[in-house]
Amino acid sequence: MRVGLFVTCLIDLMRPEIGFSVIKLLEQAGFEVIVPPAQTCCGQPAYNSGERRIARDLAEKMLREFEQFDYVVVPSGSCGGMIAAHYGDLLRDDPELMGRYEKLRAKVYELTDFLVNVGKVQLAPGSFNGPVTYHDSCSGLRELGVKAQPRALLAQRGVAVTEMKDCEHCCGFGGTFAVKYGNISTAIVDEKCANVQASGTGCVVLGDLGCMLNIEGRLRRTGDTATRVLHIAQVLAGDTER
Template structure:
């Protein structure tokens, strides 16, 4: 069966190695993976800023590029939430487009949800040894119900000890354009998140959304923490961390 991998623009631009980790996981599960070369953004930044024309154009583009696949996998809760929930708002006034979208919608999955509930992958090449704490990204948790899935996957790794941080479900302060518009508030929020990560005693904080990853890692480094690793769960599972 063919999987269309929506790599996300942040992965493509900032951490392409995460995309390769996702590719390894999907191929290990026995899927033929295709990465449409013309893919760009899911449209979330434009949508959150009220630019409906731009975001609708990107929603239509996504539909054209991915509707032919058996499944679509997205290694990001925020992009997954945009596609699975907000495209309905953007495309709902066009019966033809909305019908095509609804035909695709049930085949779109966030990465860890896909690995647990569709691929049922139970064997990994992880080399990670140490204590991990997991950050629940807002969109993945609240829009997609991603909570138990990453923990179930991490529990299968013999070298990993999970140490839950205080307020693991609390926002890291990124929030896409929120961190740009309200920098001081965002900084206060991420400072609290970083304090909870450090208090957990973990060697690494692991998560499933690159926006959170960049925000947390950036703040840890700027405040002098060069020890704590900040990793996408795909990197840990695929043996790339």
């Protein structure tokens, strides 16, 4: 089976090592992984800002590049949610494109959802030291139903999860929201950081790089250099020492 990896802008530009962890996991699960080199943005920033023409162009581009694969895997709830939940709004006036999109949408999975429900992976216990707390990203949770999957995979790896208070609450990133409403975003992420710290684990794991950068950035700016912020793919692949 051929998997097209939609690597996402933020992973490509900010944390490429996470992309390599994703590839490792998918290949270990027995899939052939292809990363289309011309891929760019999913269109979410433009869509959220009302730039529908730009967002539609990016949706059509993504469709052309990924419809050939058996599955499309996205290591980000927000990008996966954009593709699976909102492209239909952008393409609804074109029956031919909508038909192609419906076929693609049925093949789009967030990473942990894919590993659990398609790959049906059984991971061996790893060497990760200590418990973690888990942050549920808004898009992954509410648009894609990602909740139990990452926790099940962490359990397979022998990683204990201590649930923080309000683990399902927003981190304050929200794409362009953090830029447009900086003060509100800061108040939200401060609350999230306090809940991470209060968990006592010293490590928060998540599945969306926007959330990851927002939480990690705020922790560091407020003087917390000890709390680790890791993408779920890094923990599952055993790549936490990079």
